[in-house]
Amino acid sequence: MNKVVFITGATSGFGRATARRFAEDGWSLVLSGRRLERLEELQQELQGKVPVHIAALDVRDAAAVQRMVAELPEGFRQVRALINNAGLALAPEPAQKVALQDWHTMIDTNITGLVNVTHAVLPALLETGKGASIVNIGSVAGEWPYPGGHVYGASKAFVKQFSFNLRCDLIATGVRVTDIAPGMAETEFTLVRTKGNQAASDALYGSTTPLTAEDIAEQIFYVASLPDHININRLEIMPSRQAWSPFAIDRDQ
Ligand code: NDP
Numbered sequence: 011m012n013k014v015v016f017i018t019g020a021t022s023g024f025g026r027a028t029a030r031r032f033a034e035d036g037w038s039l040v041l042s043g044r045r046l047e048r049l050e051e052l053q054q055e056l057q058g059k060v061p062v063h064i065a066a067l068d069v070r071d072a073a074a075v076q077r078m079v080a081e082l083p084e085g086f087r088q089v090r091a092l093i094n095n096a097g098l099a100l101a102p103e104p105a106q107k108v109a110l111q112d113w114h115t116m117i118d119t120n121i122t123g124l125v126n127v128t129h130a131v132l133p134a135l136l137e138t139g140k141g142a143s144i145v146n147i148g149s150v151a152g153e154w155p156y157p158g159g160h161v162y163g164a165s166k167a168f169v170k171q172f173s174f175n176l177r178c179d180l181i182a183t184g185v186r187v188t189d190i191a192p193g194m195a196e197t198e199f200t201l202v203r204t205k206g207n208q209a210a211s212d213a214l215y216g217s218t219t220p221l222t223a224e225d226i227a228e229q230i231f232y233v234a235s236l237p238d239h240i241n242i243n244r245l246e247i248m249p250s251r252q253a254w255s256p257f258a259i260d261r262d263q
């Protein structure tokens with residue numbers, strides 16, 4: 011059977027590693043992201059192994075998402091796994107110092123974008139039925155508060171609750187839904203969050219052992235490859251060397 015996986019944010023990090031992992035198992039790939047050159051490189055790399063369809067796509071643009079899904083070529087329409095991975099954090103500063111536009115960008119990408127893609131791909135997943143999966147990439151930040159998490163963490167809390175609520179509605183359709191919530195993983199995530207500060211990214215991931223993109227890709231693949239009767243609701247994954255902090259207490263100076 012031709013198994014199709016539809017991945018958003020396939021130009022980097024988890025999304026790119028996930029494309030490679032599903033390709034190893036022979037799935038056909040629908041790969042999207044805004045950077046077309048990166049998609050072309052990945053297509054070059056993988057199309058000898060499996061069929062690959064690429065499409066430059068900004069998930070924030072609902073009309074473009076609908077068009078892209080409507081124009082999927084024959085052989086890529088029967089989607090079995092949707093990996094809602096595209097997302098970003100911006101502005102690690104405290105909430106009171108953040109530009110409103112950064113909050114909007116996170117909401118538009120992590121919430122509206124994820125909803126746009128889910129709505130557009132759902133009919134294909136329903137047609138696949140039994141064994142189909144939606145894997146939404148949340149974050150530990152959606153469960154645990156931390157300074158500078160403001161809208162990013164809140165957007166990932168949306169991803170968790172949306173995933174759980176989707177499960178309720180899709181229970182009799184065969185379509186499974188999972189919220190995968192990674193902790194610290196070394197990708198371009200911090201470079202994006204700090205608007206290009208390579209030193210900040212190196213400092214965060216240095217002198218410790220973060221998760222890798224491949225670690226998360228393996229979990230995404232695992233969830234989508236389980237027998238039809240199993241639904242992992244939520245998978246929270248941290249590096250062994252990451253944990254929670256004590257409560258912060260403001261004291262008189
Ligand atoms: P990367 O920055 O390496 O990858 C992010 C991907 O999202 C890129 O492919 C980017 O593609 C895509 N993307 C961003 N905005 C848009 C958009 N508007 N439309 C389409 N695609 C978009 O980071 P990660 O791989 O780490 O992040 C992947 C997901 O994992 C995100 O949802 C992130 O929040 C989440 N996450 C990351 C963690 C980490 O520590 N790294 C931990 C927990 C969750 P392009 O720029 O080409 O559009």
Ligand code: 8X3
Nearest residue numbers: 149150151192193194
């Ligand atoms: C990002 C994970 O630990 O940087 O979603 O907040 S963390």
